[in-house]
Amino acid sequence: MEMLLIELNKEIETPLYEQIYQQIRDDITDGKIAVGDKLPSKRKLGEFLDISQTTIELAYGQLVAEGFITSKPRKGYFVQEIGELAYVQPVRTLSIPAREKRKELEIDFSPGKIDTEFFPFKQWRKYAKDVIDESSRHLLLLGHPHGDPELRQEIATYLYHSRGVDCSADQIIVGSGTEQLMPLLIRLLGPEAKYAIEDPGYPLTHHVFFHNNREAIPISVDEEGMDVHALTQSSANVAYVTPSHQFPTGTVLSAARRMALLNWAASSNSNFIIEDDYDSEFRYTGRPIPSLQGMDKVGKVIYLSTFSKSLMPSLRIAYMVLPPVLLEKYEKAFIHYSSTVPRFDQHTLAHFMADGHFARHLNRMRKVYKRKLQLLTDSLQAYTPHISFSGDEAGMHILINIHTDDDEAMLTKRAFNKGIRVYGLNEYRKVEKKQRPSFLIGFGGLSDAQIPEYVERLMSAWKIDKRKKR
Numbered sequence: 001m002e003m004l005l006i007e008l009n010k011e012i013e014t015p016l017y018e019q020i021y022q023q024i025r026d027d028i029t030d031g032k033i034a035v036g037d038k039l040p041s042k043r044k045l046g047e048f049l050d051i052s053q054t055t056i057e058l059a060y061g062q063l064v065a066e067g068f069i070t071s072k073p074r075k076g077y078f079v080q081e082i083g084e085l086a087y088v089q090p091v092r093t094l095s096i097p098a099r100e101k102r103k104e105l106e107i108d109f110s111p112g113k114i115d116t117e118f119f120p121f122k123q124w125r126k127y128a129k130d131v132i133d134e135s136s137r138h139l140l141l142l143g144h145p146h147g148d149p150e151l152r153q154e155i156a157t158y159l160y161h162s163r164g165v166d167c168s169a170d171q172i173i174v175g176s177g178t179e180q181l182m183p184l185l186i187r188l189l190g191p192e193a194k195y196a197i198e199d200p201g202y203p204l205t206h207h208v209f210f211h212n213n214r215e216a217i218p219i220s221v222d223e224e225g226m227d228v229h230a231l232t233q234s235s236a237n238v239a240y241v242t243p244s245h246q247f248p249t250g251t252v253l254s255a256a257r258r259m260a261l262l263n264w265a266a267s268s269n270s271n272f273i274i275e276d277d278y279d280s281e282f283r284y285t286g287r288p289i290p291s292l293q294g295m296d297k298v299g300k301v302i303y304l305s306t307f308s309k310s311l312m313p314s315l316r317i318a319y320m321v322l323p324p325v326l327l328e329k330y331e332k333a334f335i336h337y338s339s340t341v342p343r344f345d346q347h348t349l350a351h352f353m354a355d356g357h358f359a360r361h362l363n364r365m366r367k368v369y370k371r372k373l374q375l376l377t378d379s380l381q382a383y384t385p386h387i388s389f390s391g392d393e394a395g396m397h398i399l400i401n402i403h404t405d406d407d408e409a410m411l412t413k414r415a416f417n418k419g420i421r422v423y424g425l426n427e428y429r430k431v432e433k434k435q436r437p438s439f440l441i442g443f444g445g446l447s448d449a450q451i452p453e454y455v456e457r458l459m460s461a462w463k464i465d466k467r468k469k470r
Contacts, residue, residue, distance in 0.1 A: 003040055003048055004033075016051055017058035024059065028068050028079055039069060039077040106419040107454050111248065111397035113445025114309060115368055120361055127351045131344050139343040147174025147319070147339050151346045154353040155319055163280060164294030165303055167321045173330065176316040176340040178276070178306055182208045185302065185320065188330055189238055189272065196236035198226050200428035202247045202276070205240055218430035221246060225253030228260040239265070240274045244289040247278065248428045248440050250391015250399050252289055262292065265300035272326075273301045279309045281362050283394040284370045299323035307349070309396065309444075310362060317341055317349060369396055372443045372451060379455040382466045387459075389441075396444035399425065401436050402462065408437035411462055418461040420454075 006023050008016055027033045040048070042056040049056075060077055063069045069077045131139070146152065152169040159165035175181040182205065186193070195209055199218035209216040217236045220227050226241050239261065243253035253261070265271045275292045283289065293303040306318035322330055339346075352358055373392060380389055380400065389400045402411060408424040415422045425438040443451060459466075 004045065006049060008049060008051070017055045017062070020049075020056065020059035021062045024063060025066075025068055033079055035079050037079045038075075039079070041076060105416070105421045107457065108421045108445070109423065109439075109441045109443075109454070109458075110421070110445060111423065111440045111442035112313070113442060114312065114396070115365065115372075115444055116312075117447075118364060118368055119312065120357060123357045124348070124352060127348045128344070130351065131347045136344075136347070139347060142338050143343045143346070145334070145337050145339055146170075147172065147341065148343055148346045148350070151350040151353075152319075154350050158353060158358070159291075159303075159305075159321070162288070163277065163291045165291050165321060166294055167303070171321050171324070171327055172319050173322060174317065174319045174339055174341055174346065176318070177308075178278075178304060178318045179204055179208060180340055181304065181318055181320050183212055184330075184334065185274070185304075186212045186214055188326060188333060193238050193270075194234075194236045196226075196231050196234055196239040197430070198241060198246060199430045200248055200425055201240075201430075202242065202278075203428055205276075206430065216430075220431075221249055221251065223251055224257055225251050226257065226261070228257045228264060231261070232264055237268065237270045238272045238274060240276065241292075242276045242278060243292055244277055244280045245283075245391075245394040247276075248397070248399065248423075248425060250393070250395060250397070252393070253292075258292060258295065262296060262300070265296075266298045271300060272323075275301050275303050277303060277305045279395045280305070281310045282366055282369050282396060284366070284373060285393045289394075293321060296323075299325050302326065310365075311349075311358075315345065315349070317345065369444065372446065372448065373398070375448055375451045376441065376443045376455065379452040383455075383459050383464050384467060386464045386467075397440050397442040399438055400441055401438045402464075403436060404462075404464075406437065406462075407434075408439075411437050411439070414463075415458060415461045418457065420458055420461055422458070 004024065004027075006020055008019055010016070024033070024039070033039075039045075039060070042053045042060065046053040046056045060069065060071075064071055064077070067080055070080055071077050149169060151174060152172040155172055155174075156167055156169045159167065173181065173184075175184070186208070191214075194215045194217060196219045197205060197209070197216045198221050200221060201218075206216060217234050219230050219234065219236075219239075225243060225246055226239070231239055241253065241261070243258065245252065261273060265273045273292060273296075277291060280289070280291070291303060293301040300323065302323065303321035304318070307315050308318070376398065377389065377392055380387060386403055387400050388403070389398050391397070391399045404411070408426050412422055412424050423440040423442075425440070426432050446454065
């Protein structure tokens with residue numbers, strides 16, 4: 001081939017070598033340059049286009065690297081054989097519809113948000129800096145598959161003193177979030193397991209069971225928690241519960257039902273309880289509710305918790321406490337697994353806990369959230385008897401009931417139209433019920449000043465007036 005007809009535009013940002021590369025590539029894939037054709041030498045093409053040989057060399061080099069042409073010593077550059085061509089002309093791909101972005105609203109009563117203003121950055125930064133040091137080279141290697149012993153020991157100590165959980169560090173498995181640990185637990189319990197879930201309940205758990213092809217049987221929740229009698233009448237052999245602060249209703253599993261649930265678990269070798277203690281740190285009235293695991297005398301409770309609410313969701317550290325009967329089975333089933341939590345994060349948290357900063361942070365945040373809860377309930381009290389609320393003894397959300405003829409969907413839409421996101425109780429049900437509309441109102445991520453203002457705007461959107469003063 002004597003010469004190539006290449007048009008160069010020196011006014012655009014695309015480099016000249018890239019323009020040459022693109023045009024030769026297109027000519028080859030379109031068949032305008034035949035397989036086996038020899039390309040002009042770098043010197044001749046450079047003179048023809050009035051550019052340097054270096055520019056031509058860059059273009060040819062890219063074509064060689066991608067397999068369009070080959071270089072033969074002292075002979076030149078030749079178009080590759082079709083069978084050896086590394087590049088395949090792309091066909092038109094099916095268009096993927098863009099996912100509709102969730103509208104960002106001005107007010108969001110999400111129950112999952114935390115207060116970030118009071119996080120102890122100074123202390124956390126100190127421990128992170130101490131851990132990321134040449135003296136910690138061993139942390140660059142894989143650690144214990146269950147999580148590093150230092151962190152698991154601190155978790156065991158904390159659980160014993162704060163939740164009455166009786167376990168050794170060896171029973172604790174550290175993972176990157178509940179959604180990562182639950183599939184492992186599901187595999188451990190086997191394909192024959194049938195799960196009882198609270199209804200309403202935590203939607204992420206519902207999805208985990210569904211995506212792992214496990215049967216999940218909804219069991220209704222009332223003012224005493226899960227209906228244990230309904231559980232015993234079902235075919236379930238594993239009960240997933242949030243007994244200390246039921247999500248989303250906020251109820252506490254009564255003492256009678258706790259004993260009944262533990263007796264149900266002890267009645268069969270295949271029966272187990274998964275106790276999700278997701279926000280037990282924040283209780284504002286009375287003594288802390290003891291964990292089911294601490295009451296369990298026969299090793300039938302699997303305890304599950306996370307640092308998402310107590311520290312930060314982005315830390316992605318959760319843990320489960322396996323009863324001895326399952327621990328050996330777990331070690332055999334997942335012998336080749338490695339911990340999914342970075343070791344630097346594990347050791348930062350372990351040192352933070354060991355020096356008492358975690359306990360102090362919890363005490364501080366308990367006061368912060370208690371104050372916010374008081375602001376919220378005081379603000380809502382002005383709208384009674386048009387509304388009522390419950391679940392205000394613990395956690396970072398409460399449940400409000402609206403005494404109106406409007407349904408939950410209508411009230412949700414009215415709030416949305418005013419730039420307010422609320423979370424109806426039916427969103428968390430497997431079996432939708434027609435009853436008075438109820439909503440989760442999260443206050444963790446709201447400031448003190450925002451709480452009364454946002455409540456007033458929500459009630460205005462719902463056309464609910466304040467109670468008249470006598």
